[in-house]
Amino acid sequence: MTRIAIYARVSTEGQAEEEVPINGQIDECRKFAADKGWEVAEVFTDAGFSGRTDDRPSFRHMIEIIKSSTNPKPFDIILCWRSNRLFRSVEHRLAYSRIFRRHSIRFVAMHEPEFEGASAMFMETVLAAADELYVSQVSEDTLRGLKQIAMAGYSTGGKAATGYRNVRKVAGLKPNGEPIMRTGWEIDPDYAPRVKKAFEMCANGSSGPEIIKATGVVTSPSSLVSLLRNRAYLGERIYNVMKQVDGKTRRRANTKPEDIIRKENAHEAIISPELFDNVQAVLERKRPHIQGRAQNSKRTYLLTGLLWCKAHQALYTGNTNASLNYYVCSAKRKLGAKISPCRNVKKETVEKFILDNLKTHAFTSKRIRAGLEYFARENQKNKQEDDRERKDLLIKINKVELELKRFFEAIASGVNPENLTQPIEERSDLKNKLYLQLAEIDRQREIDLLLPDITDSMIEGIRAKYIDMFAASPEKLKAILPEFIDRIELDETTARIKYFAVEEQKVGCNWRPQGDSNPRSPP
Structure with missing residues (x-):
């Protein structure tokens, strides 16, 4: 049976004291899990903590359990009411989604659609692109400041x-x-x-x-x-x-x-x-002056660790022979060609085929628009939550200020100030704490990634940026691919890409084994 962990969170102390929102989230998640036939193994709750930070006791405890576990894993799925219960920033979503994937744990938000196939991979890539944009902006601002200091x-x-x-x-x-x-x-x-x-x-x-x-x-x-x-x-x-x-x-x-x-x-x-x-x-x-042609750099096999032989469920590994570069089934290396007659796969051919299919079938204008619209909806929901948090904080601030006003009026009417020193100090500290929370919400809203109106030209520009990703250096591209691809199963006629946490999806219909001039049709 699929084992799950439920995570629930509320942001303000008022909600935490009532506990209705948290209990409501847990109840809905339990019902959702029962309908799916899932077993609830753990329940993690953080009451009175903002989702903008990952410094939440139960959240940190859940991550430590995941990191410290080996086999069997503690649970198969993390289920929450909405994704913003678990994450409120792109950086955190990216970082912890990678941790979940490394431990083969899915993340499901019950009130959000689960994207399938290339769409699921694409959504993670949209997040990665947004994170890269954020880091790039911060890097540019930092570099600009350092240049001014150096000048x-x-x-x-x-x-x-x-x-x-x-x-x-x-x-x-x-x-x-x-x-x-x-x-x-x-x-x-x-x-x-x-x-x-x-x-x-x-x-x-x-x-x-x-x-x-x-x-x-x-x-x-x-x-x-x-x-x-x-x-x-x-x-x-x-x-x-x-x-x-x-x-x-x-x-x-x-x-x-x-x-x-x-x-x-x-x-x-x-x-x-x-x-x-x-x-x-x-x-x-x-200085030595070396003549002659420089040595060729080491070949980078982009699909190492991703390319699998479907017949033997064994990895293909890179092999360089003179000027020829091939992927070879590891079972063939171990057992010999007679027992495992898998054909070698020409490196340049299969890599080009996979990358071309990703460009054509994964990074489409339709998926980019869907991704942007999804983020726009999430931003609006986050803004509404911020508004509720601000309203709750302002009510608390007004209440504390009214109490302080009454204390000072009592002192003015003749009450001994020493009798009110401690409650005045407590209310003053609480007031400062509330104002700091209010300032943090406003500060974070200023630096949140804001999406302009979605236009066709904007979508095409983003698509061009994604396609440029495939022009990165082989070393960088090799590091990017495992972020969203689990494996690529290969036989003589079909390449099938399997993404993390989704069913495998066939990409393309033909490929050329060993660089043959004519494509072969699938059976």
């Missing part, structure tokens, strides 16, 4: 270059008169002379090991080269030359020259321009 000559974070040390400086005043503090660099009296000596020794022809031993500014020749090429020692502040790639490796970015921040005289120079130029000339002469 003013201040540090954008991290340790100072060897030979300098960080120092806090007043960069201006806030509207309220408080100082704006920024981090700058100043000469480090212990290491700056060593850095200058390293440059001088290099200019005079000393070797890397000799410089390292004499100065101790670095520990390896590669680090020494980086130090000797650093224009920070000329007093320059350079920013936005490096970037992270796929969140893992750092490499020199292909940044446009106009986007690189260069600020001269940002801090005191350690060496002269003449000495720096002499050192660069020495490094260039020592």
